[in-house]
Amino acid sequence: MKIGLTYDLRSDYLASGFSEEETAEFDSEETVSAIENALQENGFSTERIGNVFALVTSLASGNRWDMVFNITEGMFGASREAQVPSLLEAYRIPVTFSDSLIISLTHSKPVAKELVRQMGIPTPDFAVITTEEDCISNDLPPFPLFVKPVAEGTSKGIDERSRVETAEDLSAVACELIGRYHQPVLVETFLPGREVTVGITGTGSSARVAGVLEVCYREHTDHGIYSYRAKEFCEQLIDYRLATDRFADDAAEMALHIWRKLGCRDAGRIDFRADTNGMPCFLELNPLAGLHPTHSDLPIMWQLRGLRYTDLIGEIISSALRRHRQRSESSRIDAFVVPRGHME
Numbered sequence: 001m002k003i004g005l006t007y008d009l010r011s012d013y014l015a016s017g018f019s020e021e022e023t024a025e026f027d028s029e030e031t032v033s034a035i036e037n038a039l040q041e042n043g044f045s046t047e048r049i050g051n052v053f054a055l056v057t058s059l060a061s062g063n064r065w066d067m068v069f070n071i072t073e074g075m076f077g078a079s080r081e082a083q084v085p086s087l088l089e090a091y092r093i094p095v096t097f098s099d100s101l102i103i104s105l106t107h108s109k110p111v112a113k114e115l116v117r118q119m120g121i122p123t124p125d126f127a128v129i130t131t132e133e134d135c136i137s138n139d140l141p142p143f144p145l146f147v148k149p150v151a152e153g154t155s156k157g158i159d160e161r162s163r164v165e166t167a168e169d170l171s172a173v174a175c176e177l178i179g180r181y182h183q184p185v186l187v188e189t190f191l192p193g194r195e196v197t198v199g200i201t202g203t204g205s206s207a208r209v210a211g212v213l214e215v216c217y218r219e220h221t222d223h224g225i226y227s228y229r230a231k232e233f234c235e236q237l238i239d240y241r242l243a244t245d246r247f248a249d250d251a252a253e254m255a256l257h258i259w260r261k262l263g264c265r266d267a268g269r270i271d272f273r274a275d276t277n278g279m280p281c282f283l284e285l286n287p288l289a290g291l292h293p294t295h296s297d298l299p300i301m302w303q304l305r306g307l308r309y310t311d312l313i314g315e316i317i318s319s320a321l322r323r324h325r326q327r328s329e330s331s332r333i334d335a336f337v338v339p340r341g342h343m344e
Contacts, residue, residue: 098264
């Protein structure tokens with residue numbers, strides 16, 4: 001079976017003139033090689049495709065794969081993470097991880113929070129700021145607030161100033177973020193407690209919790225904020241540990257409910273932080289989690305459990321193959337084939 005690999009290689013974008021921060025979500029050669037090697041160790045043949053532009057060219061040339069292992073984040077557009085899955089769905093080529101709809105919805109932090117809140121799961125009160133005038137709205141939650149872009153990953157736009165105490169500080173930080181990222185910002189009630197991320201593998205009733213990873217800040221690390229700097233230099237600034245207490249169990253139960261209710265697939269992470277009462281509250285959902293073997297949260301929690309990275313990748317691809325087989329067995333339009341030629 002041939003597995004295609006789609007990814008955004010950070011070095012390619014840096015060479016094209018994009019900045020370190022602009023490319024923060026993209027992957028290193030080390031990550032791509034680790035995934036490729038793990039797939040091969042699991043018995044699959046692989047073919048590197050590259051980013052969405054390379055995928056378009058390859059599809060137009062008539063290339064096809066039995067499945068695509070996709071980790072692209074995309075550079076442009078509100079649904080940039082969903083561009084490769086959408087394209088593969090149009091060609092009816094199976095792809096790992098959640099479908100384009102779920103990826104688009106959860107890429108917007110306010111939309112994800114609203115969906116989760118409708119499930120009855122606690123999440124901090126929030127508002128969306130698009131202009132400076134919004135910073136003095138009566139609809140804002142009470143201070144202190146936490147401020148971040150509505151659609152960025154890897155903690156881009158988050159630093160020690162993200163926790164704000166006054167309308168003046170809120171205006172300064174929000175306006176800077178709007179100008180830098182060309183998108184609205186999310187403001188939510190600041191949560192002072194413990195922070196964990198829950199890893200999940202599998203799909204539907206087969207989904208299970210892979211671990212609950214607690215983020216423990218070393219002294220003077222950006223005032224206990226999981227910032228862009230803290231993630232970039234996590235080896236020096238953060239200690240990670242597996243959490244197994246009641247708080248972790250509650251977060252895991254909520255995460256699994258969210259995962260199944262939204263129809264997320266194969267693997268991902270859901271972040272929680274404790275409120276003033278010590279109860280976990282939903283922060284964000286990442287259906288396309290980082291997979292650097294030693295730098296990304298999901299592989300870190302996997303290896304803290306004494307498990308091999310190769311087996312994590314194997315579990316992801318096995319989940320994708322199982323649901324594809326189930327879909328094929330129940331589909332009534334499997335005979336349809338996207339024609340090659342002028343339609344491409």
